[in-house]
Amino acid sequence: MNEITKDLLREISEWDGSFKGAYNIRENGQCAGRVSSKNIKIESKKDQPGLEIFIAPGTKDETVSIPACVTQGGVDDLVYNDFFVGENADVTIVAGCGIHTETGEPARHNGIHRFFLGKGSHVKYLEKHVGKGHGTGIRSIDPVTDAELEENAVLEMDTAQIGGVDKTIRTTNAKLGAGAKLYIRERILTEKEQTAQTEFHVEMNGKDSGVDLISRSVARDNSHQSYHSVIVGNAPCTGHSECDAIISENGKVDAAPELHARDNDAALIHEAAIGKIAGEQILKLRTLGMTEEEAETTIIDGFLT
Amino acid sequence: MLRLENISWNTPEGVGVLRNLNLTVPDGKLVVITGPNGGGKTTLAKIIAGIYRQDSGKIYLNDTDITDVDITERAKAGISFAFQQPVRFKGITVRKLIELAAGEQMPLSKVCDIMSKVGLCAEEYIDREVNSTLSGGEIKRIEIATVLARHSVLTVFDEPEAGIDLWSFTSLIKTFEDMRKNINGSIVIISHQERILKIADEIVVVANGSIQAQGKPEDMMKVLTENNAITGKCYKQEALF
Ligand SMILES: Nc1ncnc2c1ncn2[C@@H]1O[C@H](COP(=O)(O)OP(=O)(O)OP(=O)(O)O)[C@@H](O)[C@H]1O
Ligand SMILES: [Mg+2]
Numbered sequence: 001m002n003e004i005t006k007d008l009l010r011e012i013s014e015w016d017g018s019f020k021g022a023y024n025i026r027e028n029g030q031c032a033g034r035v036s037s038k039n040i041k042i043e044s045k046k047d048q049p050g051l052e053i054f055i056a057p058g059t060k061d062e063t064v065s066i067p068a069c070v071t072q073g074g075v076d077d078l079v080y081n082d083f084f085v086g087e088n089a090d091v092t093i094v095a096g097c098g099i100h101t102e103t104g105e106p107a108r109h110n111g112i113h114r115f116f117l118g119k120g121s122h123v124k125y126l127e128k129h130v131g132k133g134h135g136t137g138i139r140s141i142d143p144v145t146d147a148e149l150e151e152n153a154v155l156e157m158d159t160a161q162i163g164g165v166d167k168t169i170r171t172t173n174a175k176l177g178a179g180a181k182l183y184i185r186e187r188i189l190t191e192k193e194q195t196a197q198t199e200f201h202v203e204m205n206g207k208d209s210g211v212d213l214i215s216r217s218v219a220r221d222n223s224h225q226s227y228h229s230v231i232v233g234n235a236p237c238t239g240h241s242e243c244d245a246i247i248s249e250n251g252k253v254d255a256a257p258e259l260h261a262r263d264n265d266a267a268l269i270h271e272a273a274i275g276k277i278a279g280e281q282i283l284k285l286r287t288l289g290m291t292e293e294e295a296e297t298t299i300i301d302g303f304l305t
Numbered sequence: 306m307l308r309l310e311n312i313s314w315n316t317p318e319g320v321g322v323l324r325n326l327n328l329t330v331p332d333g334k335l336v337v338i339t340g341p342n343g344g345g346k347t348t349l350a351k352i353i354a355g356i357y358r359q360d361s362g363k364i365y366l367n368d369t370d371i372t373d374v375d376i377t378e379r380a381k382a383g384i385s386f387a388f389q390q391p392v393r394f395k396g397i398t399v400r401k402l403i404e405l406a407a408g409e410q411m412p413l414s415k416v417c418d419i420m421s422k423v424g425l426c427a428e429e430y431i432d433r434e435v436n437s438t439l440s441g442g443e444i445k446r447i448e449i450a451t452v453l454a455r456h457s458v459l460t461v462f463d464e465p466e467a468g469i470d471l472w473s474f475t476s477l478i479k480t481f482e483d484m485r486k487n488i489n490g491s492i493v494i495i496s497h498q499e500r501i502l503k504i505a506d507e508i509v510v511v512a513n514g515s516i517q518a519q520g521k522p523e524d525m526m527k528v529l530t531e532n533n534a535i536t537g538k539c540y541k542q543e544a545l546f
Contacts (some may be wrong), residue, residue: 288451289377290405
């Protein structure tokens with residue numbers, strides 16, 4: 001494992017020289033270390049690049065980390081990871097991605113993750129994306145997440161990409177069974193000429209299923225973000241999505257939320273707000289002794305935490 | 306000491322709001338400004354804080370001319386302002402905001418001290434975001450707490466009583482009285498409340514953009530209740546709930 005990978009691992013995961021629990025480290029498309037645990041088995045896929053991760057029913061309080069790092073230009077990494085989460089398991093999955101390039105060549109990671117959550121299981125999914133290095137090569141991260149939640153399964157997704165990535169297309173699809181809950185917290189900051197595109201497609205098919213999707217983003221400089229969410233209520237269910245964006249300089253944000261109620265007892269809400277930092281907020285912080293720039297940074301940092 | 310000389314301010318549309326206003330707030334004194342709605346009190350406070358720039362006139366803080374000093378520098382010089390309508394911040398916690406105000410990280414005990422002065426139990430609030438889920442009275446008290454956390458030589462409170470329940474109001478009055486006892490600077494409170502007017506060293510009535518009357522509470526209370534012609538109905542007798 002090279003030094004750049006180690007630096008990236010520290011940023012995107014809990015790595016401190018080692019991992020707690022099962023893990024697989026992917027470095028420039030190769031496996032740079034793997035450990036399974038009694039309850040969490042990690043195996044290579046036979047037909048495609050990627051992993052199959054089996055989490056035994058009833059597994060409690062365990063973590064599995066599957067960070068992916070691209071440490072040089074000219075790498076275009078594509079990986080398919082499938083997670084099979086057994087009934088009533090309660091686990092944390094840490095799936096960060098770091099991209100570093102010092103050259104003019106592009107570097108890309110495209111992770112296609114499928115989650116199959118068994119009845120009553122609970123997964124906390126943490127995903128942090130970073131881009132590093134001085135190279136001019138385009139750093140792209142294009143994650144696709146497909147999740148199927150069986151009865152009463154709960155998936156909490158917490159994703160963050162705070163600058164550094166030039167181009168990203170993030171796609172999340174989910175199908176929810178009865179009583180299943182999906183919570184998504186997404187935070188994105190783009191700057192310079194970066195672009196970020198987010199697509200959510202959530203289908204609530206079972207009675208009393210629910211989704212809560214909160215996206216906070218900041219578009220600075222000449223960056224451009226677009227947000228598109230589709231929430232479909234095919235059963236008595238609750239859906240809420242909230243897209244809050246701050247634009248500064250020439251930042252641009254498009255937000256297109258869609259709600260589709262296909263059942264009389266589907267209750268769906270969307271809130272969206274795009275705008276620059278409220279002038280009053282800057283004034284208040286200045287009356288506490290901050291400069292205008294300090295106030296802006298404080299407001300944006302707070303907004304994205 | 307704060308001195309305002311001949312301050313005038315017009316709205317962007319050119320309507321006169323403050324007209325040649327003169328006011329001195331001596332060291333260690335508590336001055337309460339009252340007057341009818343729309344009379345220019347908040348405008349005056351914003352001019353003191355540097356949020357509005359006067360069209361003419363001069364401002365001195367301890368004999369230093371701060372007329373052209375901006376908001377940030379006035380804050381650094383020790384001017385604090387508690388907004389009539391507090392600002393909310395998504396993602397910033399109560400503790401963080403108080404620490405930003407104090408300019409340092411704080412042990413829990415210190416945050417508790419400040420919060421208790423505004424009648425809030427720190428443990429219930431410090432991790433909450435200063436967002437729209439806070440009630441009107443809660444955000445108002447947090448706003449006051451941010452100002453109490455600072456090291457000020459002049460503090461301006463704009464209607465601190467607004468939205469605060471009667472029980473907390475009593476402890477708020479005590480906080481102001483303690484502040485006055487312990488300050489080496491000055492306090493300005495904009496208020497319509499009799500109980501706040503009564504603890505003033507001096508009451509100033511602002512109406513129509515200038516000072517209409519000024520004096521000690523014992524003399525002024527009479528003027529305020531009797532002379533409706535000058536002041537309009539500009540303060541409330543103690544309301545029950
Ligand atoms: N930025 C502004 N643009 C236009 N008009 C303004 C502006 N700021 C204040 N005003 C006007 O100036 C007048 C004085 O307002 P100000 O807020 O100072 O009153 P106040 O004495 O604080 O009243 P209240 O007791 O209701 O708080 C009002 O008529 C108000 O509408
Ligand atoms: Mg006012």
